[in-house]
Amino acid sequence: MTGRPLATLDRAATAEFAHRASAAGVTALAVCAAGAPTAPGPELEAAAIIAGILPDAVLSLSYEIGSPGLRERENATILNAALGGWADDLVQDCQRALRSAGIDAPLLFARDSGGLVSADYFRRHPVIATSPATPCAARGAAARTGSDNAVVVDTGARSVRCLKVVDGEPARHERPCPGVLGVRVQLGAPDVSEVTPGADSELRAVLARLGDSLPGAPVIHTGGPAEALRTAAAPESRFDAARHAARADCRAELEHIVSAAGRAELDQMLEAARGHALSLAIAAGAAPGTVRIKALTHAPVAYLPAGVHRVTVQATGEPLTDVPS
Incomplete structure (x- = not known):
């Protein structure tokens, strides 16, 4: 979690796994590395190898989904991969229903925190929207x-x-x-x-x-x-009957671990986290001109060396309204 690599990625073993998955007809895979919330490089490298062998596979990467806790992050990533087919079917069913009703409007899904995400974002991250x-x-x-x-x-x-x-x-x-x-x-x-x-x-x-x-x-x-x-x-x-009165904002959240040698480096990393969160909110369906940081918190991780911080960012914006479903 400090960003120090534990070992180099075994590229040959990763490729062998991808070939076995291809032979078994697997189309959805979860990739999870121990220190991904701090350094996602090994997950991205493994994903590139898998995509080269399974170009049509849907990959869920843990650094995009879960919290720093390894087991809970593994679980969330595997669930996300397993739910992908259901999410794709649900999006297509909803799109057909809108078209049959003559409705030309953006299709948004409620996430478990009460905010909204676009249909494409929901397809990629269905685990965040299972009980909203x-x-x-x-x-x-x-x-x-x-x-x-x-x-x-x-x-x-x-x-x-x-x-x-x-x-x-x-x-x-x-x-x-x-x-x-x-x-x-x-x-x-x-x-x-x-x-x-x-x-x-x-x-x-x-x-x-x-x-x-x-x-x-x-x-x-x-x-x-x-x-x-x-x-x-x-x-x-x-x-008061208010079940359908959810506040109409698209939102995204991220939680990372950063390792900074001093305040100046930490400030740079916090700024990068803000930018990442804002880009995620736009990917979730928010209009670019409306996105803002709703909350940003950071605190030292007590059980790790000095300079290691847990950073949580929430970004929100108004839904983009001129995108048809």
Whole structure:
């Protein structure tokens, strides 16, 4: 993670693997190197070798997807590769539906953080958009009621989902957690608590816990009928149907580890991270003239030598509207 290479890439073994994959008819592959969040070179070199042998294969590279944690990043990259065929089918189905309805408009997909990405970006990174309904509902509910901070209760047929919105954004898991198919990943997914419909005492306990961590925040309902919640929710609750009111912004996020000898070098690396995040937001469907950095944080990694920092950047922009689906 300091950027020091552990070993040179075994190009012959990589090529042999690609030939075996070709013989087996494999069309989607995941590439993951130990230090990729710091130095993606080995992944890019391996990808070039594989692409030369399997030119039609779809490659998922871990430095583009996961967090610095190796196992969670491996899991996320493999899931992303496995979901590629489903994502491609879904995009084509949606495009056919729009054309059959005579709708000529950009096709966007909601990501799990509540933002939007273009169809092409979704094709390449489907693992970031597997369960976006509740985060979108939460962001929409908070925006519709003018609440920057809120506890949102999203009711569905099979579960009642509760989460916090802090400064207009769904609160996220800080640690790795089960993602799609229960596989452990760390992709900044919102921290959602699920309650069985009708379990009023459990719902009251969840709302109390979330409310205690966000004093003074209103409880907002969105989703299905609210009657079952009126006995469990706090008296000051406000009920508002806002499932489809997701804020319409395209966004991209990255998390890297950088190694800098001093402040000047760190500033250069932070500027490069800003530029990378802005370009990712444009790739995700944002209009170039509207992109901006929403958040940038960096902190030393305590268990690594001095000068090694974890950098997280979020970029956002308004969707490009003149691109047909």
